[in-house]
Amino acid sequence: MDEFFGTFFGSTVVSQQLAYLEASLLKDIWETFYSTVLSTFFAYVIGLPLGIILVTGEPDGVRPLRALMRVINVIVNLLRSVPFLILMVLVIPLSRVIIGTSVGTVASIIPLVVAAFPFVARLVEASLRESDHGILEAAQAMGCTPMQITFKVMLPEALPSLINGFTTAFITILGYGAMSAAIGGGGLGSLAINNGYQRRMYLVLYVSVILLVIMVQIFQSLGTHTANRLDRRNTKARKRGKRGAGQAKANDET
Secondary structure, three states: OHHHHHHHHOHHHHHHHHHHHHHHHHHHHHHHHHHHHHHHHHHHHHHHHHHHHHHHOOOOOOOOOHHHHHHHHHHHHHHHHOOHHHHHHHHHHHHHHHOOOOOOHHHHHHHHHHHHHHHHHHHHHHHHOOOOHHHHHHHHHOOOOHHHHHHHHHHHHOHHHHHHHHHHHHHHHHHHHHHHHHHOOOOHHHHHHHHHHOOOOHHHHHHHHHHHHHHHHHHHHHHHHHHHHHOHHHHHHHHHHHHHHHHHHHHHHO
């Protein structure tokens, strides 16, 4: 045991690893952040409309689209059934066509988007299905168009759930991005796998993992807080609590 710690955590080895972290850590954190943000953005550009169609295009939906529904369901289910590492390898030619290379942080965005947008579509679908059917029926009875029902009723009603889904998607893509180091992606995943594990720089490995965990905790907390603030039920409960506290204070004063 002493020999192990001396080999991998000796003062000289630790100094070398700290110098390596100082030189590359900020760059890897930035690469992880911007690749995750861009991948999430493009995944929602594709997945959000698909999720809306999966709900509104049902036979009993506000705008039935049976043929398109079948095609979208097949595509989403097919892509979701392929493991991410295998999907990354399959998408390498697409990365070369769009980016011009299949190696690097920017190139990893393409497989991240392809892997994430079916997941986003299902998250959006699940959120929209939580909408109150009574409100939808009332909107239809008032003569609202399918577009008005979708964008003025369904999406606002499902906003807290959509925010929670966005947080889940962001964290999932962050984890996918760490795995993209297996095909030449950059960021903290590459730092942990290619340098920390393969080169036996265990301090680098542990620091990378800890930073990934911290990033997940930060984004999860922000997403949960935002969803709770936008949830009308929580807002009404807070207002009732304030009114109750004010009434109790008035009663005490009298």
